[in-house]
Amino acid sequence: MIPRPLQAPVAVVMFDLDFTLWDLSGVIPHAEQVCQGLLEQRYPAVAERFDIESQRSLRVELAEQHPELAHDVTRLRRASLERIGAVAGYQGAALQALVEEAFTAFIDARHAVTLYDDTLPLLRALRGQVRLGALTNGNADVHRIGLGEYFDFTLSAVELGAAKPSHLVYETAARRAGAPAAEIVHVGDDVHTDVYGAANFGMQAVWLNRDGAHWPDEVPAVPHHAVGSLAELEGMLLGLLRAA
Known part of the structure; x- marks a missing residue:
């Protein structure tokens, strides 16, 4: 692991969906x-x-x-x-x-998913503070799940014809976000598609590691910040935004 604390300025926060904002188990x-x-x-x-x-x-x-x-x-x-x-x-x-x-x-x-308990508090806290985006390799639709009001933009592999961790996905997401890569925080549970993909493009990558897993040997180490919950991330981002 290569720890990298979140740094200002942060203009955009993007989220993976499955197993990040909701539990997809079963x-x-x-x-x-x-x-x-x-x-x-x-x-x-x-x-x-x-x-x-x-x-x-x-x-x-x-x-x-x-x-x-x-x-x-x-x-x-x-x-x-x-x-x-x-x-x-x-x-x-x-x-x-x-x-x-x-x-x-x-x-x-x-789309009959169960949100994690810390999802809505985080989205509500960040709404209006920064631009929020959703970036998924699946076919989940935040609007069908009732979260559409929180997001300024969404992007999926279905729409783009490419999947994370492809450079094309993160490049397109940065253009849609309208911000430099260094000012975008991307949050996800998957070490390869989310953390490696985002960090490799120059974004501030956050590994949502709810289970305390170890970094897998087969994935190259990249600078990132690890959190155990979205509540932990909420405090970090709010502290960073208020200090900016």
Whole structure:
């Protein structure tokens, strides 16, 4: 680890979403079960041929065959649904209806997340003090979760066609934030995609390490600041902003 205290000025604070602002434990498996249940009820010919595991395997296969889908989890899941529907004999409008119904069931359940207790207090404390951004490799939408009012901008791998820790993602985020990299704090739970990615671009990287994990050997050490909670980060940022 290379400790790096947060430094003024801070113009923007960006957040990863899953496992940073909310707990995603069990959410995706539950959403896949909801989707499978809909297929069993509405499209039994599909459900008889494809269970949850075989659909997961198909998505891996599709990502390998079509690299352009690898960073777009929405297109990848929809492509998988279209493939299994076609195999079961659906085509045309009926196939598109299947894809829409099944994906809607999945994505609605995927957004049934539980915010961490320290999420809303932090967002409320920072709102109006700095620009706030969301940066995710997934397909979560802060507006669907009810947090849209706190964010000035959002950026996802689905939108960009690239994923953290790609330089392109952080470069685009900096442009959207409208601030130099050194004045942007990026907060995330993932050492590789969030901490390494942000620090490597010159941002002030914060590792949200709720479980007290050790820095993994396979990830190059980069300057960053580690916190055990968003409440701890809230105090640090407010102290920094008030002293500036």
